[in-house]
Amino acid sequence: MELATFVDRLDEELRTDDYADLDASANGLQVGPDEGEVEHVAFAVDGVRATFERAVEADADALVTHHGLSWGGFDRVTGRTYDRIEPLLSNDLALYVSHLPLDGHQELGNAAGVADVLDLEDRAPFGELGPEYIGQRGTAVEPDTVDGLRERLQSGLETGGRPVRVLEFGPDEIEEVAIVTGSGTDWLAEAEAVGADALITGEGKQKAYHEAREAGIHVFLAGHYATETFGVRALQDLVEGWGLETSYFEEPTGL
Amino acid sequence: MELATFVDRLDEELRTDDYADLDASANGLQVGPDEGEVEHVAFAVDGVRATFERAVEADADALVTHHGLSWGGFDRVTGRTYDRIEPLLSNDLALYVSHLPLDGHQELGNAAGVADVLDLEDRAPFGELGPEYIGQRGTAVEPDTVDGLRERLQSGLETGGRPVRVLEFGPDEIEEVAIVTGSGTDWLAEAEAVGADALITGEGKQKAYHEAREAGIHVFLAGHYATETFGVRALQDLVEGWGLETSYFEEPTGL
Amino acid sequence: MELATFVDRLDEELRTDDYADLDASANGLQVGPDEGEVEHVAFAVDGVRATFERAVEADADALVTHHGLSWGGFDRVTGRTYDRIEPLLSNDLALYVSHLPLDGHQELGNAAGVADVLDLEDRAPFGELGPEYIGQRGTAVEPDTVDGLRERLQSGLETGGRPVRVLEFGPDEIEEVAIVTGSGTDWLAEAEAVGADALITGEGKQKAYHEAREAGIHVFLAGHYATETFGVRALQDLVEGWGLETSYFEEPTGL
Amino acid sequence: MELATFVDRLDEELRTDDYADLDASANGLQVGPDEGEVEHVAFAVDGVRATFERAVEADADALVTHHGLSWGGFDRVTGRTYDRIEPLLSNDLALYVSHLPLDGHQELGNAAGVADVLDLEDRAPFGELGPEYIGQRGTAVEPDTVDGLRERLQSGLETGGRPVRVLEFGPDEIEEVAIVTGSGTDWLAEAEAVGADALITGEGKQKAYHEAREAGIHVFLAGHYATETFGVRALQDLVEGWGLETSYFEEPTGL
Amino acid sequence: MELATFVDRLDEELRTDDYADLDASANGLQVGPDEGEVEHVAFAVDGVRATFERAVEADADALVTHHGLSWGGFDRVTGRTYDRIEPLLSNDLALYVSHLPLDGHQELGNAAGVADVLDLEDRAPFGELGPEYIGQRGTAVEPDTVDGLRERLQSGLETGGRPVRVLEFGPDEIEEVAIVTGSGTDWLAEAEAVGADALITGEGKQKAYHEAREAGIHVFLAGHYATETFGVRALQDLVEGWGLETSYFEEPTGL
Amino acid sequence: MELATFVDRLDEELRTDDYADLDASANGLQVGPDEGEVEHVAFAVDGVRATFERAVEADADALVTHHGLSWGGFDRVTGRTYDRIEPLLSNDLALYVSHLPLDGHQELGNAAGVADVLDLEDRAPFGELGPEYIGQRGTAVEPDTVDGLRERLQSGLETGGRPVRVLEFGPDEIEEVAIVTGSGTDWLAEAEAVGADALITGEGKQKAYHEAREAGIHVFLAGHYATETFGVRALQDLVEGWGLETSYFEEPTGL
Structure with a gap:
């Protein structure tokens, strides 16, 4: 070719x-x-x-x-x-x-891949950046716990053994999940606005800790590489x- | 008052x-x-x-x-x-x-505090930001290994049990150490330019991995909070x- | 609520x-x-x-x-x-x-309120600001004099006794009236372009005096507060x- | 020439x-x-x-x-x-x-002229604009009242009969006077910072009323033209x- | 009028x-x-x-x-x-x-005038500048040589005797011709992209020489004044x- | 090395x-x-x-x-x-x-080289660009004519046979000469301000013709390449x- x-x-x-x-x-x-x-x-x-x-x-x-x-x-x-x-x-x-085009692609993209691992339904674009999106959100087929979600990420992603970390500030049952792969904690406010129980991303800046805590939302840090x-x-x-x-x-x- | x-x-x-x-x-x-x-x-x-x-x-x-x-x-x-x-x-x-004024203060500052933990000598400002500095560098009294340095950070910082991670790409013996607390991997090039064997910082962006690897320098990620x-x-x-x-x-x- | x-x-x-x-x-x-x-x-x-x-x-x-x-x-x-x-x-x-949203609202707004006081007809948005308007214009039911208009403003606005001032440079009979409340003399050129006989506003910058004079248009300064x-x-x-x-x-x- | x-x-x-x-x-x-x-x-x-x-x-x-x-x-x-x-x-x-060069000239300028009318002593540049000044301040030879100061301005400036207005929010006795001619109410904060009892200027924006009130300072509005x-x-x-x-x-x- | x-x-x-x-x-x-x-x-x-x-x-x-x-x-x-x-x-x-409005007008404009001199067919706008065009391109009725084209420009333009210069880096036969009058060598890349054999313009910056050479395209420099x-x-x-x-x-x- | x-x-x-x-x-x-x-x-x-x-x-x-x-x-x-x-x-x-560093170097630079060809005396930096200069000026040992200067340039520069062009709008006798190599007609106003009889440069934009004519100054266009x-x-x-x-x-x- x-x-x-x-x-x-x-x-x-x-x-x-x-x-x-x-x-x-x-x-x-x-x-x-x-x-x-x-x-x-x-x-x-x-x-x-x-x-x-x-x-x-x-x-x-x-x-x-x-x-x-x-x-x-x-x-x-x-x-x-x-x-x-x-x-x-x-x-x-x-x-x-x-x-970013690959982060945001709703079928081939990184966030779509994480959503596949979690079997999310009713998917929609998430992670606004100007007129485009760079992530995806969806609903769990059945509500899950923090530990349940962590294990599914740990086994479904190429984490290379690196433990998935969680800032545990959300509800006991997780249904609504928002995903921005890589470094996505800047979208915590949007996650809160759309009613997400958890935001899944790769790496988290220090200031995300208190933002998640005050928003009452779980943040899963699964690794920048592993989510991409x-x-x-x-x-x-x-x-x-x-x-x-x-x-x-x-x-x-x-x- | x-x-x-x-x-x-x-x-x-x-x-x-x-x-x-x-x-x-x-x-x-x-x-x-x-x-x-x-x-x-x-x-x-x-x-x-x-x-x-x-x-x-x-x-x-x-x-x-x-x-x-x-x-x-x-x-x-x-x-x-x-x-x-x-x-x-x-x-x-x-x-x-x-x-930043507290990051860069050469006596009371965050980097100075990390340098105290490591007993560095011949200290000098490091981490250029416009006309100011936001970090510090110095020389180890005696050359140390990656494991030695890691343990000293682990015990001397308020890591809360979080393990100090190391991107191990530098020499076996570490003498010259550069420090920018918090999120400091943008100063990898300066660390290389001043001949540092290791850069100590809090958290590292994904792209730092390959930059450190290509520069042949250790990067210690001791935690954003813990270094500050x-x-x-x-x-x-x-x-x-x-x-x-x-x-x-x-x-x-x-x- | x-x-x-x-x-x-x-x-x-x-x-x-x-x-x-x-x-x-x-x-x-x-x-x-x-x-x-x-x-x-x-x-x-x-x-x-x-x-x-x-x-x-x-x-x-x-x-x-x-x-x-x-x-x-x-x-x-x-x-x-x-x-x-x-x-x-x-x-x-x-x-x-x-x-500005309240200045420009064509029914509830400040300029609309002044136009109500003056019983203007055939109203249209006035006071262009990008794609929006922040004032209103209209036609007097009957032509009025400077003194007539001044008195109607004096009695219809909450001037608190402050006299309505007029830069008298327009025609004897006033029919077409443009309104931008508050500080609106920057719209003198637009008032001239739409054929207004008078611009009604709150307060006037020094340079408005000669602009009004050279444009041949009356400017009524009825008070920033009073028009808003x-x-x-x-x-x-x-x-x-x-x-x-x-x-x-x-x-x-x-x- | x-x-x-x-x-x-x-x-x-x-x-x-x-x-x-x-x-x-x-x-x-x-x-x-x-x-x-x-x-x-x-x-x-x-x-x-x-x-x-x-x-x-x-x-x-x-x-x-x-x-x-x-x-x-x-x-x-x-x-x-x-x-x-x-x-x-x-x-x-x-x-x-x-x-502005003429506003700020400490001998020939507009503010200096107003200070002459008021016989101010111990004069100093006032009205910071970047590295320059566009006004002047000084101390009254004897403390004056609002009415006294108003009369001296009314008679000493070419007001053309226009009354000098005062936003009366300062102390009974006026000693320290700051001057920015023309449209100078943006320097209210500086007037407050240098301990002025009164700010003398030409014309005042609407928002100056409450700023003066909250700062506890008199503002004399003597006319843009008259002060220049x-x-x-x-x-x-x-x-x-x-x-x-x-x-x-x-x-x-x-x- | x-x-x-x-x-x-x-x-x-x-x-x-x-x-x-x-x-x-x-x-x-x-x-x-x-x-x-x-x-x-x-x-x-x-x-x-x-x-x-x-x-x-x-x-x-x-x-x-x-x-x-x-x-x-x-x-x-x-x-x-x-x-x-x-x-x-x-x-x-x-x-x-x-x-520029006159450069780009597809009938009355400067490039259109040069295209008339050369009897170009199948004309289209050329010379993108934001959403507009400032030139024109077309196809010769019959393929021409460098010398042929040069002579037609020399005789059809008001060159005042100034010789038309050519940077001869294109093919022997010229069919596709792009025109931006005045100083138009910044559009060499667009000429290459649309498959032009020659770009006709007025004056050429020094760097155009090697760009034309590397692009394999003729550049005719017929004079800024003469083409406009x-x-x-x-x-x-x-x-x-x-x-x-x-x-x-x-x-x-x-x- | x-x-x-x-x-x-x-x-x-x-x-x-x-x-x-x-x-x-x-x-x-x-x-x-x-x-x-x-x-x-x-x-x-x-x-x-x-x-x-x-x-x-x-x-x-x-x-x-x-x-x-x-x-x-x-x-x-x-x-x-x-x-x-x-x-x-x-x-x-x-x-x-x-x-530009090589254009402006007062000994090794391009303008200095042209000045050498013309044996200029009392040289000074010319061609202001922010705080630096990118050309040079000087005085002819003996006043020269347009033809004399043209010939000296023609023979002293690597023009490759390209004729040196002159916009002849200056005095008969040329003593003061300003030089900016390459594309230097933007410095015509500075040449006029320092009293130059001629500006020598490489190539000239169309608008330079009338600027030179109105300034009453000769402009020698000796070729961008040839002057550099x-x-x-x-x-x-x-x-x-x-x-x-x-x-x-x-x-x-x-x-």
Whole structure:
């Protein structure tokens, strides 16, 4: 498949353009030439030196990641930026990135993946960011306890053994669940406003503790990495369906 | 002591004005009247409903915290802001906040407190933010291992049992240590530039993992709360020296 | 009635959200908790210490004013802001503010009230501010003189004896009248463009004198306070119709 | 005298450059050619069509005013701007403007002129605007009453019969007086901070009423025009001392 | 014809308002009174002292130019601005300017005029600027060579003998031609994207050389002035059709 | 020599940091790793694919250019940016850029080089840009004519046969000469203010024609490329003096 065709297909599926003004990440093709062929596509959560090197070793033509290397652009290709870009250009490896578009995709996205693990029903977009959403919410088929929910996350996510932490300030029975993967505690007020019993996210800022306490809501901190493997894995399935060879590289951070 | 005198003394000691343009937190007197007396001063890391209520119960006249309730100001006194401000005004409790000025104070500050725990020598300001610093660095009296350093932090900080985590990417022997308390992984590049073997901070963003890995530096994540108790405790000693009654309220977040 | 219901009804009637980006005033509920009951509602033009104290004495649950205390937000609750907010929070008195939405309401608003006093016909929105209007214009049933119009304003407005001043630069007969209450001389050019013979407003900046002179238009300065009592009085009628007890507190400024 | 020399002398005396970033008014030569001679200089408070025409009739070469016609610049020379600029260019009349520099000049300025009328002693700059001042304060030789001060202003200023109004909220005896001419009620807080008993200004915004009341300070509203004749008259004396013919045109606005 | 009518007709034809936020030039009536009659209209590419003087000599009532004298507005009428505006105001000569609206007009505009010279077919808007276009593209009736195209431009444009320069980096046969008059090399990437063989413009920045070389596209530099005479000449025809007397003043710059 | 040492030496000589906020170009090391050795340094005016390829062929370790590839930064490494960066990274070629610092250097810079060609005396910095200068001015040893000056430029610069053009609007005898290389006609007003008879620059915008005409000053347009070869050649000499091998690649643009 031509690289340009590959990029266009992903951009269309993920609505890359709609998130252009909302995201510091330069989504879409982030590093790569105008022309080229793609036969083997690698996937990983983070676009960093470690995953770039594994993709090069695997002889991939393109790497698709959730986190890329351009956040707000760069003035120079020096230091760490040089070290990251160099293996891409020296080995003809294109980098395709999808950050918020992949968080918010209601079927292939990260939050949708967590909702799948929990079998949530009556799903709706959650996590407003301007005119778009970057998460999802839904209702548990049966009310669950904190321990029950924690165990399901612990077993259903790639936590690498890292314990799921909970700020336990909500009700005993959890029915309404809101999800923003990664670093999502800024959406606590929205979770409260929609009547969520629990907010599930990856990592939590210090100030979230008291906000959750005062809002009377549980916050599950399941790991930034662990909550964000679903999107790229779903893209891998999609791309495999296009007849391309694929690989997936785990590099859990434990964060 | 008059409240105005109390505020002036703290502002001078902490150089509140010098951080005015650098900090989203409105430092200094954040809530309080122009006139009033201070006899009993309470101290806590976070200025939230829980600590406000404990200070009211203790019949304190003023509460000094590291984190306050005004971050970039507010348009309204409604919702959570109402719930937090109401006990202050209904009970004549003044709120004095010192965020970055207290992080960066080279003797009373949070980073200085962590450096004390580790007996660092040859200390220097670290953690550039515009023309100021918000951390400290120094040299270990004797080179230490990751495990050694971790244990000293675990026992010397109010971690509340939360394990100190380490991203182990640095050298076997740790001599040069840089500290930015709270959320300090944005200073990894500066730590690398000054030749630090380890950066000690509270909480770490997901992207810090690979940055530390590529920089070849250890990152100790000892807890946001746990690394930020030193400053307010040092202020408590200072204020006690002024002849005022004091209290300290622990409300560890585990984050 | 629940406070939240009370706030929602007013916000809907006044289209508070539509003016959100146009007004430095934080319109809607400016100070108050999420929960609470409203039985007695007080009304006043200015939300200041004097009216707050009168509302507290009257044991009101909410005070509705045209001018509030949050103009562009605040960083601290200290000094005059403290003195104003303190009686509200110490006495469970909610503050609801409607500034430009109330100026521009074509039936309940301040300009509409002045137009009622003058029996204007063929009314239309006047006083463009972005996509909204904050005044009204209309045609006199019969042409009037400067003295005639002045007397009708003097007797129909709560001027407290303060004389209505006129910058007399328009035609002998006045038919077309434009109104922006409060401080409205910035709309002189629009008044000229729509063919108004006179602009009625509250107070006038120095530079309005020569602008009116060069435009050949009368400017009636009837007092900022005096032109802005209509809106809150109309809201009082509205709220009374909801079955709530009401009070109105006059505190004329003479400005 | 060459026009360029005339402009340079005034700019130096008034420190025009120091106010460049503080003032919406384009101070200095506002309309005029690079070359030309000045023999007869006219003076007026406002640079408007009326004073431009009088200066043309008087055959002046330059007109010096406190208020000019460029506030924040203009994109076009049409409408009122055309009508004002046209007589200047058609009659070789240069326009020199000094707004805030003339307000703040501690000897020739408007506030200094009001302080002269009141025989204030121990004068100091007042009315902070960035690094500069635009007013003056001082101490009465003997304490005065509100009525006494009002009468001295009424007789000493060119009020054109307009009564000096007072918001009477200060002490019975007035000793410390702060002055910002024109529209100066934004400096009420500074007046309070320096311990002034009264603030003297020209015109007052509606919100000044309650601010003065809560601050416990008198505010004298002596007229925008009436408080701003001193500066241009002092410049007239200065320029006469340079051997040039001068005129002064009164156009009181009563505002 | 009334000046106001004349201005309204041109504004409507040229859609002046639609370009208001895109253009540093203040388009429409740039200098002129609200009232006046227009009988004789002069036309020129540049609104400068030379053309203003010729229009005054010809006793024109209005001058229509592509480049005016207000680019981003001005704070003062001094120096060169004074020298340019003075003859306009002293001689009742109105100045009407149309910069980008005239570049982009798909029938009367500058690019359309160049396309006419080259007999292009299948024309479409080219040269995106926000939501508008400022150029045109089309297909040659028959493929042409660089020399052929250069000769047609040399003979069809008012180059004043200045040779048309070509950066020859495109194909031997030229079919698809994109045009942005004046200084248009910033649209090289768009020309490449739409498959143009050549971009025709007036003047080229230094960096265009290598961009054209790397894009493999011819760039014809036919002169800024020479490519921008079509618009004003087309407006002259239009205005003549309204029954007004017209003149055209050539002042070629050779640039 | 270590690359880092090489970069530090150039940055110090050229005062790169002082121009950081003035220049859209990212000056200093623009592409390159933290570590590496430099033995062979290539020089060229433009940092483009053509010169990158020649430097690769010559097996250079670093290329020093006046124009680089980062103007305001980039979000992605795709399209033309990819094509330019790829040969640098694939071949370990570092890119060092000095734009305005090299224009303004009073001894090694581009304007200084033009001044050398013309034997100007009493040189002074010219071409104000914030607190820095980007050109130079001086006095001819003997007054010269337009033709004399043109010939000296034609023979002394690398014009590649491109004729030096002159906008002849100045005096017959030229003594005072101001120089801003590249695109410098924005400094015409400064040239007039310092009494220059001629401004020498590379390329001229269309509007410069009438500005020069109205200012009565000659403008020599000697070519953007032709006026900007001096700086990199002077750096080549400097670097050769450090004992490194050097090359220079001519790629004249004729613009």
